[in-house]
Amino acid sequence: MKVIYSVLAILALGACSNEELNLKASSVETTSSGERWSEVETYEGNPTWVIEIDETETYQTITGFGGAFTESTSHLLMKLSPELRAEVLKAYFDSSGCDYTLCRTHINSSDFSLKSYSYAPVEGDLALAHFSIEEDRDDIIPIIKQAQGISQSGFKLIASPWTAPPWMKDNRAWFGGKLLPEYYSVWGEFFSKYVEAFQSEGIDIWAVTVENEPLGNDSHWESMHYTPAEMREFVVNHLSPSFEQHGIDAKILVYDQNKGAELEEWSEALLTDSVLKANIYGTAVHWYNSTYDWFPASLQRTHELAPNHHIISTEACVDAEVPHWRDDAWYWKKEATDWGWDWASPETKHYHTKYVPAYRYARDIIGDLNNWVEGWVDWNMVLDRQGGPNHAQNWCIAPVIADTTLNEVYYTPLYYVIGHFSKFIRPGAVRVALDGYERDGIMTTCFKNEDGSYALVLLNMTDANMPFEVRLNGQAWRYNLKAESIQTVQIQN
Known part of the structure; x- marks a missing residue:
């Protein structure tokens, strides 16, 4: 290669x-x-x-490594000078840099958006006649296209929704709630329209996850809840048929939340269903259940239940921290804390100890790779010195931090840690x-x-x-x- x-x-x-x-x-x-x-x-x-x-x-065979094109990341990159923006994208996508080959973006808004928005804002628009990806034309779409122009290898793109439009949900809100059964088919068509709209922009969607974190969150940002049975119903009878009707070959990944006991529970429910298995590519996972444990037993069990299916880690980041600017030493010290440091339940508190950010990244990637994971995707590629912009004030750290006022960026040690994998373990590599x-x-x-x-x-x-x-x-x-x-x-x- x-x-x-x-x-x-x-x-x-x-x-x-x-x-x-x-x-x-x-x-x-x-x-x-x-x-x-x-x-x-x-x-x-x-x-x-x-x-x-x-x-x-x-x-297993590797699909790739990379990060996410969030609106926050894309907005910041668009505010940098054209020269510095090109430098950062080259650092991520050129063969001289990390050479990313697997990335993610959000369908509708996420917590790392400037505001809550949907591509189908008109209530009762069952035909999705007003569907539009106009919200992404100022930032996400041009940044993805610029990255495409830089990448010599090309990269696959996974798209995930945080929530359906509020008018399709039982609580009529951006946060929490469930998709109403009468809108399952409309929501399935929404996915197809999204994939087709991005294809018309020259951006292929390689895979979708059904829902980012279907177990939900505590209502600080966009979310929507599913049970395993509800996700199975949506995929088998609505999403997969819509893709088939429209000739869409995007792969479908289920679950898309943390490793550990919840992953095992969902895998037992979903991957033992022969009808569902015929309609999905595999399982997506996140790392937020612990600052040190990669939960190998849950990954092994997921693989055992469906050895011909695939496991992709679709999100990870140093969360609940404001970035440390030009301070390499901090990223090598055991000082970082996560959401669970303050908020984990007593029975899971021990999983959320202080940790070394550089170790957490490398440890999770190696632990995942040694337990059948085929791709690993970081969260935001670029954030500002506050850990945003983020309409939920859910501050996090990215491998590259940008100060758009100074037109400067800081490549943290995390950027180089990821590159030890993405630069040298290429798509098609076999463990x-x-x-x-x-x-x-x-x-x-x-x-x-x-x-x-x-x-x-x-x-x-x-x-x-x-x-x-x-x-x-x-x-x-x-x-x-x-x-x-x-x-x-x-x-x-």
């Missing part, structure tokens, strides 16, 4: 090779001490541990087994790309360096995994 070769060319000065089979290895690291995708020299001493790549045992990789405070995962190259990602959450040796087919390379760091080793024929 062109992207992998270009990255390896940049790292060629630090590569070591085996002449007999012409295998080459190179490595980059991001550390708490300031390295950012920095080249790693080979290690000449004795390793502390050995990792063996076993390509004979394979698992392969590792032997000897388990260490306290260390996490690893490894993938074989379609071009035959390998990407081994290692996370060191300890305060000690860890010299290691990686072996593949009888050949070996040694590197030093620094304390408080993430490193990606590449091996190529």
Whole structure:
């Protein structure tokens, strides 16, 4: 693949090779001490541990990695100078940057919109004659199209609704409530109109989730509730038939909320239904049930129930925090808290401890990848120094922070952490087994790309360096995994 070769060319000065089979290895690291995708020299001493790549045992195939085109992100990017806007989008979508290949956007407004809005604002418009995506023409659509023009690889786009128009709901409100049964078919047609409208703009919707967080929230922002049975009814008898009638091949993902006990409950209900399974692509998950646990048992159970279906992590962010501007050290300290620090129930409070933001990102991605997740999508790509704009005042952190008054941006360490995966584990890559990789405070995962190259990602959450040796087919390379760091080793024929 062109992207992998270009990255390896940049790292060629630090590569070591085996002449007999012409295998080459190179490595980059991001550390708490300031390295950012920095080249790693080979290690000449004795390793502390050995990792063996076993390509004979394979698992899931990767769809991609990326972030979300929210109205907040798009609005901020449009307020930057054209030059700085292009720089940020290149940082995310060019092969010299993170090279994102899987992204998300919202259908109607979300909490990360400037206001609440719907594409079907006219009450009682059962034929959706007044349907319009005009609200997105000032920001979301032009930013997606500019990103399309920058990306050499292309990216898939997932679209998710936070709520139907209030006039379709039992509480007639943006927040909470349920879709009234008499509007199920209209809401299914709404999805089709949305996909067709974006297609007319040159933007293909690869997949939709039925509902962002169907268990709801505490009414601070757009939401709509489903039970598993209600979601099944909507998909089987309304959404899927509408897609079929309109010739739409967008994939359907169910659930779209947190891993853990709720995921297992929904998977047991939905993935044991043969009729529903025939109409869906897989399951979408989020990370907000814990600051440290990626709930592997729930992911394993979801895979076991439907091994031919797919699991995609569609949302994650440092929530309930105002961004720290140009303060790399904060992102490597155990100081961040989440919503659950204040609001979790007593029985789940232990899941919401203080955490290191850089570790949380890398830990969740590696934990997900090692448990059948095929794609991982961050939330907002860009936010301002307050953690918005956000009409719900639900402040969060993004990998890139923008100050539109100064026309400046700050690439936080989180941007570089995500890049350790998105740059080097490409769509079509297959996870392969590792032997000897388990260490306290260390996490690893490894993938074989379609071009035959390998990407081994290692996370060191300890305060000690860890010299290691990686072996593949009888050949070996040694590197030093620094304390408080993430490193990606590449091996190529």
